[in-house]
Amino acid sequence: MDLTYIDKHLIPGEAVTYQTKLHWHVMFWHVTFGVISMLAGIAILTGAWSSKHGKGDSSGVMIWLGLLCFAIAAYLVVFGVLKRRATEIAVTNKRVIVKVGLATRRTIELLLPRIESISVEEPALGRVLGYGTVTIRGTGGTPEVFQNIYHPLEFREQVQKQIEGERRSG
Incomplete structure (x- = not known):
């Protein structure tokens, strides 16, 4: 312990x-923007997958952009949770x-x-x-x-x- x-x-x-x-509301905006960033990442990665199987040539950039959105989402959520948990x-x-x-x-x-x-x-x-x-x-x-x-x-x-x-x- x-x-x-x-x-x-x-x-x-x-x-x-x-x-x-x-x-808990101190985490609200961090989690909200984290979820929005994650959804944007999903949309971008879906678009990258579609363009890779279609005629597009920008799938590499879109994959990196989608992964960046996921990284931002993780950072925001972790920061919000730690902000609350690190206060006694x-x-x-x-x-x-x-x-x-x-x-x-x-x-x-x-x-x-x-x-x-x-x-x-x-x-x-x-x-x-x-x-x-x-x-x-x-x-x-x-x-x-x-x-x-x-x-x-x-x-x-x-x-x-x-x-x-x-x-x-x-």
Whole structure:
């Protein structure tokens, strides 16, 4: 079993209480254009096959163009899926931890006692589909903005629950 970034970086006495991820719609355009590119590749390869069996002489170029469409389709779909899977978002009994990226990584770790406010913005479509933007402001005043969070109101509630638990125990 592979440990996630969050699992590997828990401090002693820390436990994950809630995890979420990016909403699936972050992959939507990648997958949509990937499917369109794949269909274009099929059409081009079908045309190349037809011209090879007909009078056309451009079948070699069309085959390469069709294969290029397939390569673009694969890239788009893989990029979209990796973008979502490479993001980890967790609330622990001590911190909020966010890791974004695979090749280049950005991590944010906010201690619960240092969080001053947490706000949620949900566009109309986000309310229907269950995604939104969460902004956490720490004692330093710098806001940390996390877009396309799956169930942002639940995320905020879990952070607030842990902050309240921290205050009671501390």
